[in-house]
Amino acid sequence: MWGCRSAGVRLKLLGLLQPCWLRTRCRTRVVVNLQRFSTSLASSPRPPWRVLFLGTDQFAVESLKLLTSNRSSSKKIVENLEVVTLSDDVPVRRFAQQNQLPLHSWPPEDVDGRFDVGVVVSFGVLLPERLIKKFPHGILNVHPSLLPRWRGPAPVFHTILHGDTMTAVSIIQIRPHRFDVGPILNQELHQVSKNCTAEELGAALATKGAHLLIDTLSTLSERIANKREQGQIGATFAPKINASMSWILWEEQTCDQIDRLYRAIGSRIPLRTTWMDSTVKLMDFVGKCYISLSDQRTTVIPGSVSFQKESNTLAVCCKDGWVGFRTVVLKKRLTAVDFYNGYLHQTLQRNTPGQTAEGLFVSRKGRTEAHQMRDNSPM
Numbered sequence: 001m002w003g004c005r006s007a008g009v010r011l012k013l014l015g016l017l018q019p020c021w022l023r024t025r026c027r028t029r030v031v032v033n034l035q036r037f038s039t040s041l042a043s044s045p046r047p048p049w050r051v052l053f054l055g056t057d058q059f060a061v062e063s064l065k066l067l068t069s070n071r072s073s074s075k076k077i078v079e080n081l082e083v084v085t086l087s088d089d090v091p092v093r094r095f096a097q098q099n100q101l102p103l104h105s106w107p108p109e110d111v112d113g114r115f116d117v118g119v120v121v122s123f124g125v126l127l128p129e130r131l132i133k134k135f136p137h138g139i140l141n142v143h144p145s146l147l148p149r150w151r152g153p154a155p156v157f158h159t160i161l162h163g164d165t166m167t168a169v170s171i172i173q174i175r176p177h178r179f180d181v182g183p184i185l186n187q188e189l190h191q192v193s194k195n196c197t198a199e200e201l202g203a204a205l206a207t208k209g210a211h212l213l214i215d216t217l218s219t220l221s222e223r224i225a226n227k228r229e230q231g232q233i234g235a236t237f238a239p240k241i242n243a244s245m246s247w248i249l250w251e252e253q254t255c256d257q258i259d260r261l262y263r264a265i266g267s268r269i270p271l272r273t274t275w276m277d278s279t280v281k282l283m284d285f286v287g288k289c290y291i292s293l294s295d296q297r298t299t300v301i302p303g304s305v306s307f308q309k310e311s312n313t314l315a316v317c318c319k320d321g322w323v324g325f326r327t328v329v330l331k332k333r334l335t336a337v338d339f340y341n342g343y344l345h346q347t348l349q350r351n352t353p354g355q356t357a358e359g360l361f362v363s364r365k366g367r368t369e370a371h372q373m374r375d376n377s378p379m
């Protein structure tokens with residue numbers, strides 16, 4: 001294979017080759033080599049590597065970007081780079097096209113003997129064992145969590161949702177049949193900053209992960225020799241996020257939980273509740289509120305809404321306090337003051353003591369919805 005590569009490079013420099021002729025010739029040589037050295041897949045033990053990259057979304061693009069730019073230095077660790085993506089119009093496909101990287105569709109054909117190592121980042125498809133075996137150094141995965149915590153498709157959402165203060169990026173080797181269970185080659189801790197959203201955390205981990213991937217590839221043989229199996233202790237699963245999580249349960253959820261829910265999903269799926277049988281989307285969350293009630297209600301029950309004039313905020317009572325929103329969508333977008341003047345004001349006036357249902361946001365029970373989301377789907 002080495003012979004084939006250097007011959008290809010030399011001939012290309014001379015400008016003598018048709019690319020398809022080169023490919024045919026290479027394949028023939030590889031077959032011969034594989035037969036001759038059938039006990040081991042002849043691949044260099046050192047970089048630069050021939051890399052096949054599989055990915056889809058913006059999180060994956062960050063890794064692909066660094067691999068792409070690394071090809072052009074004298075100390076490069078990437079020699080050849082080709083890309084597999086799923087058929088849709090996804091960020092990885094656009095990046096590959098803009099940068100003239102050879103593109104394969106899924107499943108890739110013609111992989112035998114052409115790559116040293118694979119890299120898969122947020123691809124969403126289990127790779128079959130027979131494909132993994134075609135890479136002498138295996139297939140690496142960049143996973144944005146402190147594995148074995150948050151295996152599965154939505155680690156960043158769940159990191160925020162559960163209020164983890166520490167996370168990581170992990171570089172693992174892919175195992176067949178199950179997601180995110182392979183041995184850890186490299187792991188770098190990352191402190192989750194206060195108040196950050198899933199988008200912000202995802203972006204920070206994408207950058208960190210890309211650098212950690214390059215670092216891992218530059219010392220790959222040592223990393224593989226020292227790989228660490230994931231234990232079962234502390235293993236958790238991060239299922240896909242779906243829209244049914246966006247219905248707030250005022251009686252059950254605390255200010256903290258609503259805050260985390262908003263930061264986890266709020267920019268993609270608005271938090272929701274019901275108001276007199278209509279769906280209300282709750283936007284522009286401002287966090288926990290400390291309020292003094294100006295109206296005459298004596299008992300405050302979860303779901304109660306209070307308009308805070310000074311801050312132009314709607315405060316809603318939840319399990320352990322009040323949380324504020326600046327905007328709602330009830331058919332159309334309304335600021336807090338518009339909602340108060342147009343809706344809340346009348347219903348509060350109509351209410352007699354002990355009968356406050358019309359001033360209430362009501363939790364919707366039995367929530368089901370099919371809409372599913374992965375962490376890193378286009379942001």
Ligand SMILES: *[C@@H]1O[C@H](CO)[C@@H](O)[C@H](O)[C@H]1NC(C)=O
Nearest residue numbers: 069070073075076077214218
């Ligand atoms: C490629 O990665 C290697 C190893 O980290 C590094 O030494 C080299 O400077 C990188 N080249 C570019 C162009 O980023």
Ligand SMILES: *[C@@H]1O[C@H](CO)[C@@H](O)[C@H](O)[C@H]1NC(C)=O
Nearest residue numbers: 193194195259285286287288
């Ligand atoms: C987090 O947000 C709350 C309001 O939502 C704010 O009072 C607090 O200062 C913020 N903390 C940081 C560290 O940004």
Ligand SMILES: *[C@@H]1O[C@H](CO)[C@@H](O)[C@H](O)[C@H]1NC(C)=O
Nearest residue numbers: 239241242244245368369370
């Ligand atoms: C949505 O997610 C919740 C929580 O993970 C889960 O219990 C529910 O089954 C999911 N619904 C659908 C339709 O996938």
